[in-house]
Amino acid sequence: MSATTLANSFSTDNATTAIIIPGKQPLTVTYKQLSADISSFQKKLAKLGVTPQAAVSIALPNTYEFIVAFLAASWQRGIAAPLNSAYKQEEFEFYIDDLSSAVALVPKDSFQKDGTCIVLDIKDEGKLKGKGNQKVEQAQPDDVALVLHTSGTTGRPKAVPLSHRNLTRTMKNIQATYKLTPADRTMLVMPLFHVHGLLAGFLAPLMSGGSVIVPPKFSASEFWRDFITHKANWYTAVPTIHQILLKNPPPTTKPNIRFIRSCSSPLSPTTFHALEETYNAPVLEAYAMTEASHQMTSNPLPLPNVNRYSFTDIMPKTATGKIQRRIVADTMLKQPKAKL
Secondary structure, eight states: OOOOSGGGSSOSSOOSEEEEEOSSSOEEEEHHHHHHHHHHHHHHHHHHTOOTTOEEEEOOOSSHHHHHHHHHHHHTTOEEEEOOTTOOHHHHHHHHHHHTOSEEEOOGGGGOTTSOOOOOOOHHHHTTTTOOSOOOOOOOTTSEEEEEEOOOTTSSOOEEEEEHHHHHHHHHHHHHHTTOOTTOEEEOOSOTTSHIIIIIIIIHHHHTTOEEEOOSSOOHHHHHHHHHHTTOOEEEEOHHHHHHHHHSOOOSSOOOOSEEEEOSSOOOHHHHHHHHHHHOSOEEEEEEEGGGTEEEEEOOOOOTTOOOOOHHHHSOTTSOOOOOOOOOOSOOTTSOOOOO
16 A cells, blocks of 8 residues: 555564664664554553644654654644754744644653753643543544744744645655665664654655664764664765764775765755765755655766766866767667777
C-alpha cells in the first residue's frame, strides 16, 4: 500500500536499525521497537485526552523522545507543532497561544524546584479537562499532521499547516531524487523543529527503510567521528554548517560519502567546490519552502560512467589553448569508420 500518512510511511515490523543515538553507550532502535514506542505513547496521548486536530506543542531537542512524541501525536490525528527548546518565555507563549495547543511536551527537568525555568500557561487546562480516555485514532491523509511557522520577515510569524498527504508526497520525492534505499544511513545535523531536518534529514530516510543517526545537537568536532563510527553515507545541511565543517580539520579516516545535500539558503561556488574536493563526494543543491512541505527541486545525482570536467580549472582564462572533443564511438551507423 502506498504511504499516505505518517502512520503507514515506514515499516513497523522490521528488525533493521531505524534510529541511532550516539553517545558513550549508543542507543540503537529498530523499526519494530520504534513503532512499539510510538504506539505506546499514542495511547498515553489518547488517555490524556488528545482528540483529532488538537495541537501538541513539542519543545524538545533532537532526541529519541522528540521522535516518538512527534510521530505519536500525528498518529493520534493530532497536529504536531515542534518548537525550538531554546525559545524565550514570550516566544513560547506566542507559538502555543497561536495554535491554542492542547498540551505542551517539554524536557523532564524543565521545572526543577528553585531552578531557572520558563512557565507555560496552557489556557483552559490545555483544553483537556474532562476529555480523558479518548479512543486511539487512525491518521487520515488529509488530516493536518504538522504546523510550522514562517520566519515572520514580513510581520508576525504565520502558521503553515501541512497534511499527512503533503508530507508523504515530499518524502517520496526526496527518496526518489536521491535514490535512497535501506542501505543508506544519514547523519542528522539540522534541528527537528525545522522543515529541512524533519523532512529531508529524518522522515524521508525512514520511508526508504534506511537509518538516521541523531546526535542531540550539531558539533563540528564530533561530526566526523560519529559519521564514520556509525557508518553514515550522506548528510543534508545549510551552507553555514558546511562552512563550519570545512574550517575544521578533515577526518583522518576517509569517510565513504555517497552525496552531500545543501538546502535552505544559496551555497556559494567556493564552498561548493571545497566540499567536493575535500570530501570527494558530489554536492547536490536543493530549493525548498516550508509552505511546499520542503523540497521543490534539486540538482540530480551524477549519471553513472560520466566524467565531469571544469575547463576553467585546467586552462586559465588568459591562456591560449586548444579545444579537444572526447569521441565515444569510432564509427557512425551505416557510414565509413571514422579516423581518430
